[in-house]
Amino acid sequence: MKIAVCIKRVPDSEARIKIGSDGKEIDGSGVKFVLNPYDEYAVEEALKLKGAAGAGEVVAVSLGTDAAQETIRTALAMGADRGILLKADNAGVDPLPAARVLAAELGEGGYDLILLGKLAIDDYSQAVGTMVAELLNLPCVSAITHLDITDGKGKAEREIEGGVEVVEFELPAVLTAEKGLNEPRYPALRGIMLAKKKPLEVKDVTLDPGGLEVLKLALPAERKAGRIVGEGPEAVPALLDALRNEAKVL
Amino acid sequence: MYDIPYLTEEHHQVREIVRDFAEREVRPIARDHDLEAKFPWENVKKMGELGFMGAPWPARLGGAEMDYLSYIIVVEELAKVDASHAITVSAHTTLGTSPIMEFGSEEQQKRYVPLLASGQVLGGFGLTEADAGSDAGGTKTVAVEKGDHYVINGAKIFITHAGVGEIFVITARTDPKAKQRNRGITSFIVTKDTVDLEACQQLGVGHVPDLPKTPGVRAGKKEDKLGWRASDTRELILEDAEVPKENRLGELGKGFVNFLKTLDDGRIGVGALSLGLAEGALNECLSYTAERKQFGRYIASFQGVHFALADIATEIEAARHLVYYAAWLRQHDKPYKTEAAMAKLFASEVAMRATTKAVQLHGGYGYTTDYPVERMIRDAKVGEIGEGTSEIQRIVIARALLGDLVNVTGD
Ligand SMILES: Cc1cc2nc3c(=O)[nH]c(=O)nc-3n(C[C@H](O)[C@H](O)[C@H](O)COP(=O)(O)OP(=O)(O)OC[C@H]3O[C@@H](n4cnc5c(N)ncnc54)[C@H](O)[C@@H]3O)c2cc1C
Numbered sequence: 086m087k088i089a090v091c092i093k094r095v096p097d098s099e100a101r102i103k104i105g106s107d108g109k110e111i112d113g114s115g116v117k118f119v120l121n122p123y124d125e126y127a128v129e130e131a132l133k134l135k136g137a138a139g140a141g142e143v144v145a146v147s148l149g150t151d152a153a154q155e156t157i158r159t160a161l162a163m164g165a166d167r168g169i170l171l172k173a174d175n176a177g178v179d180p181l182p183a184a185r186v187l188a189a190e191l192g193e194g195g196y197d198l199i200l201l202g203k204l205a206i207d208d209y210s211q212a213v214g215t216m217v218a219e220l221l222n223l224p225c226v227s228a229i230t231h232l233d234i235t236d237g238k239g240k241a242e243r244e245i246e247g248g249v250e251v252v253e254f255e256l257p258a259v260l261t262a263e264k265g266l267n268e269p270r271y272p273a274l275r276g277i278m279l280a281k282k283k284p285l286e287v288k289d290v291t292l293d294p295g296g297l298e299v300l301k302l303a304l305p306a307e308r309k310a311g312r313i314v315g316e317g318p319e320a321v322p323a324l325l326d327a328l329r330n331e332a333k334v335l
Numbered sequence: 336m337y338d339i340p341y342l343t344e345e346h347h348q349v350r351e352i353v354r355d356f357a358e359r360e361v362r363p364i365a366r367d368h369d370l371e372a373k374f375p376w377e378n379v380k381k382m383g384e385l386g387f388m389g390a391p392w393p394a395r396l397g398g399a400e401m402d403y404l405s406y407i408i409v410v411e412e413l414a415k416v417d418a419s420h421a422i423t424v425s426a427h428t429t430l431g432t433s434p435i436m437e438f439g440s441e442e443q444q445k446r447y448v449p450l451l452a453s454g455q456v457l458g459g460f461g462l463t464e465a466d467a468g469s470d471a472g473g474t475k476t477v478a479v480e481k482g483d484h485y486v487i488n489g490a491k492i493f494i495t496h497a498g499v500g501e502i503f504v505i506t507a508r509t510d511p512k513a514k515q516r517n518r519g520i521t522s523f524i525v526t527k528d529t530v531d532l533e534a535c536q537q538l539g540v541g542h543v544p545d546l547p548k549t550p551g552v553r554a555g556k557k558e559d560k561l562g563w564r565a566s567d568t569r570e571l572i573l574e575d576a577e578v579p580k581e582n583r584l585g586e587l588g589k590g591f592v593n594f595l596k597t598l599d600d601g602r603i604g605v606g607a608l609s610l611g612l613a614e615g616a617l618n619e620c621l622s623y624t625a626e627r628k629q630f631g632r633y634i635a636s637f638q639g640v641h642f643a644l645a646d647i648a649t650e651i652e653a654a655r656h657l658v659y660y661a662a663w664l665r666q667h668d669k670p671y672k673t674e675a676a677m678a679k680l681f682a683s684e685v686a687m688r689a690t691t692k693a694v695q696l697h698g699g700y701g702y703t704t705d706y707p708v709e710r711m712i713r714d715a716k717v718g719e720i721g722e723g724t725s726e727i728q729r730i731v732i733a734r735a736l737l738g739d740l741v742n743v744t745g746d
Contacts (some may be wrong), residue, residue: 155344162348271356274386274399274409277348 123202179295383454414611431458
């Protein structure tokens with residue numbers, strides 16, 4: 086089984102984000118970047134599938150700047166076999182041009198399975214995975230929490246409101262990973278040195294301009310502290326009042 | 336991310352892995368293991384699988400095939416969250432395993448290092464005795480040659496892993512009549528069963544049934560300690576211990592010079608541990624002072640608090656450079672004895688000052704087990720004692736400065 090995993094370099098969820106001087110991009114200086122956590126689930130799932138099959142290849146593909154090589158090496162240290170960097174100076178925020186570039190690469194690879202995270206925690210667009218599937222004309226199951234592959238057929242589970250949806254599909258297919266799919270492994274120290282010896286191919290790509298333009302970035306308003314309106318049943322009227330008239334959620 | 340001249344991208348990757356592990360696996364259990372003085376076997380198993388227990392050793396001997404600086408980073412990152420985990424790795428690696436790597440025959444390396452480097456069993460180093468602490472050359476343990484083996488009698492105290500571990504390097508007097516008493520000391524490898532057999536068998540770590548055990552070697556009572564409470568410290572008793580001659584480690588009569596070398600290595604490890612501890616304490620202060628309000632303001636907004644934080648941070652930076660520099664010297668096969676002593680001396684005293692200030696910045700809360708700084712101040716103290724007290728480090732440093740003058744009495 087040949088599996089591609091698309092991974093993205095994103096700011097750590099705990100990084101303190103500052104907006105750059107142009108007001109349109111974040112200021113990356115001093116920010117720690119990590120492998121997108123949802124992509125980690127995708128990498129882990131690919132490694133598990135390969136492990137269970139006892140054979141196959143896991144290829145980590147990233148679209149980004151040169152710095153994304155570091156992210157690819159994290160995936161290689163976890164156990165992926167080789168990496169491909171689709172190098173662009175600015176991957177932008179528009180999911181469609183990104184999906185086009187990825188699909189062009191992935192379509193050539195002869196993959197049985199293409200895995201992605203359900204979203205990247207930088208822009209939260211949740212669109213690239215499904216767009217890649219559409220562009221490649223492949224079946225797609227998004228935000229999966231469980232996966233079985235037997236005899237070239239797949240069965241995935243996704244959480245829907247009030248239940249679980251089970252989807253059967255033919256390979257090749259595109260899947261996006263939701264939290265809960267698995268528990269990603271820590272790379273072993275030995276993996277770091279082994280990763281250095283694994284192939285990492287860098288291909289220059291050009292993104293089309295796309296249709297989205299960032300006008301302005303702003304930090305969310307600071308959250309106000311909570312308030313305890315009272316305790317026990319006597320507090321219910323005050324709580325209802327606050328929910329109706331202050332929070333306006335009822 | 337610190338860009339500092341001693342470190343490569345791989346070192347940063349090591350740091351990321353260990354930091355992640357420490358936050359997710361160590362932080363949640365550190366408090367309870369400290370309070371209950373419980374050894375963290377589950378995490379030892381995981382650390383073994385991730386290569387933390389054999390970071391600098393070659394892959395053919397079960398190691399992670401990284402370098403000495405990587406090992407230092409592992410210890411530092413663990414210590415930011417829990418010093419007991421850090422000393423477990425440090426004592427196992429530089430005290431337990433490195434003498435076999437450094438002085439062992441190929442045969443000995445092949446037999447013992449894979450078990451140690453993979454973290455399958457824990458190792459330790461038995462030097463200190465009741466009457467031989469700072470004066471480690473005063474060892475009274477004796478080894479008498481008898482046919483194809485030695486009979487060893489004596490008791491080692493304060494030995495890290497004496498209970499949980501299975502493989503130990505110990506020192507004993509082989510020539511009581513040696514003119515220079517230090518020349519009469521030799522090192523040996525001895526083995527015993529872990530005291531936690533049942534738990535180990537269940538978890539699949541810490542015990543190797545087919546490793547032949549040395550008759551007459553056992554663990555004594557467990558110490559009830561101020562800090563490093565989740566680390567195992569006990570007596571290691573040798574009672575007519577029958578040690579095959581092939582378990583002699585290094586040359587006859589070279590035990591003293593050899594363990595001095597081992598201690599030099601260990602000291603950088605304790606320096607890294609102390610550095611991590613100080614950094615961990617600073618991190619706690621940064622978050623606490625930004626949350627705690629008094630006089631209607633976050634205490635982090637008081638200039639008096641700024642001064643304390645700035646002092647801790649500056650001392651940490653200085654300690655970091657001493658520790659990494661000593662490790663870098665060792666890694667590049669340059670003399671590092673004095674620098675190792677300086678790194679350990681300075682970093683351990685920085686850790687003591689930093690954790691003391693950290694408790695102060697937490698006020699009464701910092702004096703309770705609800706906040707990690709209460710554990711950190713207790714954990715910091717032993718950095719100034721183990722692997723040579725601060726006074727002994729100063730003696731080592733002065734000896735390098737003054738040479739033989741140190742011993743001239745002036746009479
Ligand atoms: C938690 C823990 C773990 C340990 N793990 C190990 C281990 O794994 N293996 C091992 O072999 N040992 C281990 N030790 C022992 C440790 O190395 C010794 O405790 C240490 O070297 C000091 O020896 P001592 O306790 O006998 O103190 P002493 O040597 O009795 O020192 C008492 C005081 O006298 C001072 N002093 C002594 N000589 C001089 C001098 N010449 N000039 C000025 N001051 C002096 C000392 O600095 C100290 O302040 C451990 C100790 C602890 C607490």
